[in-house]
Amino acid sequence: MRSAxxxxxxxxxxxxxxxxxxxxxxxxxxxERFEAAYPTRFLNVGIAEQNxxxxxxxxxxxxxxxxxxxxxxxxxHRAFEQIRNDILLHNIPVTLLGTSTGYDNAPLGPTHHIVxxxxxxxxxxxxxxxxxxxxKGYAGRxxxxxxxxxRPAYVRIPKSAALPDSCIQDMQHFxxxxxxxxxxxxxxxxxxxxxxxxxxxSLGVLILQKLLPIDLSAIVSGYDxxxxxxxxxxxxxxxxxxxxxxMINGWRTKxxxxxxxxxxxxxxxxxxxxxxxxxxxxxxxxxxxxxxLRV
Amino acid sequence: MLYRAGASHLGPSMxxxxxxxxxxxxxxxxxxxxxxxxxxxxxxxxxxxxxxLYATLWRHGLLGDLDPxxxxxxxxxxxxxHASHMVPGVEHSxxxxxxxxxxxxxxxIGLRSAGVEDARVFCVVGDGELQEGSNWEALMxxxxxxxxxxxxxxxxxxxxxxxxTQDVIxxxxxxRVFEGMGLTAREVPGHDSAALDxxxxxxxxxxxxxxxxxxxxxxxxAENDPIWHYxxxxxxxxxxxxxxxxxxxxxxxxxxx
Numbered sequence: 001m002r003s004a005x006x007x008x009x010x011x012x013x014x015x016x017x018x019x020x021x022x023x024x025x026x027x028x029x030x031x032e033r034f035e036a037a038y039p040t041r042f043l044n045v046g047i048a049e050q051n052x053x054x055x056x057x058x059x060x061x062x063x064x065x066x067x068x069x070x071x072x073x074x075x076x077h078r079a080f081e082q083i084r085n086d087i088l089l090h091n092i093p094v095t096l097l098g099t100s101t102g103y104d105n106a107p108l109g110p111t112h113h114i115v116x117x118x119x120x121x122x123x124x125x126x127x128x129x130x131x132x133x134x135x136k137g138y139a140g141r142x143x144x145x146x147x148x149x150x151r152p153a154y155v156r157i158p159k160s161a162a163l164p165d166s167c168i169q170d171m172q173h174f175x176x177x178x179x180x181x182x183x184x185x186x187x188x189x190x191x192x193x194x195x196x197x198x199x200x201x202s203l204g205v206l207i208l209q210k211l212l213p214i215d216l217s218a219i220v221s222g223y224d225x226x227x228x229x230x231x232x233x234x235x236x237x238x239x240x241x242x243x244x245x246x247m248i249n250g251w252r253t254k255x256x257x258x259x260x261x262x263x264x265x266x267x268x269x270x271x272x273x274x275x276x277x278x279x280x281x282x283x284x285x286x287x288x289x290x291x292x293l294r295v
Numbered sequence: 296m297l298y299r300a301g302a303s304h305l306g307p308s309m310x311x312x313x314x315x316x317x318x319x320x321x322x323x324x325x326x327x328x329x330x331x332x333x334x335x336x337x338x339x340x341x342x343x344x345x346x347x348l349y350a351t352l353w354r355h356g357l358l359g360d361l362d363p364x365x366x367x368x369x370x371x372x373x374x375x376x377h378a379s380h381m382v383p384g385v386e387h388s389x390x391x392x393x394x395x396x397x398x399x400x401x402x403x404i405g406l407r408s409a410g411v412e413d414a415r416v417f418c419v420v421g422d423g424e425l426q427e428g429s430n431w432e433a434l435m436x437x438x439x440x441x442x443x444x445x446x447x448x449x450x451x452x453x454x455x456x457x458x459x460t461q462d463v464i465x466x467x468x469x470x471r472v473f474e475g476m477g478l479t480a481r482e483v484p485g486h487d488s489a490a491l492d493x494x495x496x497x498x499x500x501x502x503x504x505x506x507x508x509x510x511x512x513x514x515x516x517a518e519n520d521p522i523w524h525y526x527x528x529x530x531x532x533x534x535x536x537x538x539x540x541x542x543x544x545x546x547x548x549x550x551x552x
Contacts, residue, residue, distance in 0.1 A: 058401015
């Protein structure tokens, strides 16, 4: 997934002299070609994420369009105040590219479980586009999208693609049978949702490739029940946002959170184990969708 | 301004005022006014000294129709208590400390990458502010990138928020700290306009100018007293401050008149 985005960025930099690519000492075997091809518009600022964001803001001041890359936990958490003040308050077009989201780096431990990134960031105020590509086709188009939107953006890049390259819309809806539950997901949960639908084609599935701003009313309010499946704390993630929308608009839809309830501090496991632990795996989703919710 | 607004930050504003004035004397204000791409960039990172910044911008004709004497920190005014990019001439909003220098470094890198050779970047930080780690991230990059278009001015008034800096985080001898990082460092009396003018004419390597100042300078009862970071002037103190200023800084009489 990352490659699709980086290929697009590399190609675009050849034609758009405004683009400046910044990294915080991450991206081995990825950065080298940028450094070689665009030595005056690529910079590794070192392991210094606060500075990374400030430098990006300064680059905008001098006419550049920075794309900023590192692992999401360092990018968002370490530099939260810089993003809030230097980017969002100034409403400037810096595009944040964050990898290893959710449980993509699960065995590395809870400091690398990125389950609390975009929600708090989105709540920091300001105009922010949040993308979460689930197809390489969509990821490849995000560089152009961000440039066109001309405002702050955060791209939450999962390791693998769950949708075929041809899926380039902000959301992909696979309608369910009447009365069936809807599974909503994004990021690395998208693959799980597709597996669940394969096992039970009656289920509705909604895969999001963009989290903000987006209006899901037309789809979600048509279902009686929706499981909001996310590799992010539901309390600050999509579930929380949908609950607000549902309350304001009087949806009849019952929304059910499926995601980590807390940081997993005690066990070193792979991402699939965490999905099972928090009921985000396909089997758990099928049980929830077909049993629990019909009670 | 401060008295009329009932505002604080008398101490840090009085320590930095000559530094700011010297910077704006050294830059092309016309380019700043036009927001030209090759303008010099001035970033006040210790954004709580906004009163001093706005007074300086006004003095150099950069505030447009705004008049900080009557509008600073007044209801509905854009001239709020911390430096805001909504104000003409202000490059970047500051107030949370440790933000301005990384942005200034970004400006310096951007100007260099854009091939702009006739613009410089000035960033004013407080010595207390240097306790924020982001400054050191920025300085390390500035040194590595050999940003010869960047000048960092430290308002070294010796007091951070509530204590003397040396009792909180002791950076002295500051000159050696910066030199040890490979930066070109100078030390000047920070209320000496001629000395400031001279040092600002220098350029070359990324440079740090340590401006030795007095917090609350010119207002005897406020000098070197941390409380005047926070306390606002009542009428008696305001009158006393005017008298003290007139005595300490003779040219003030003309302004006060």
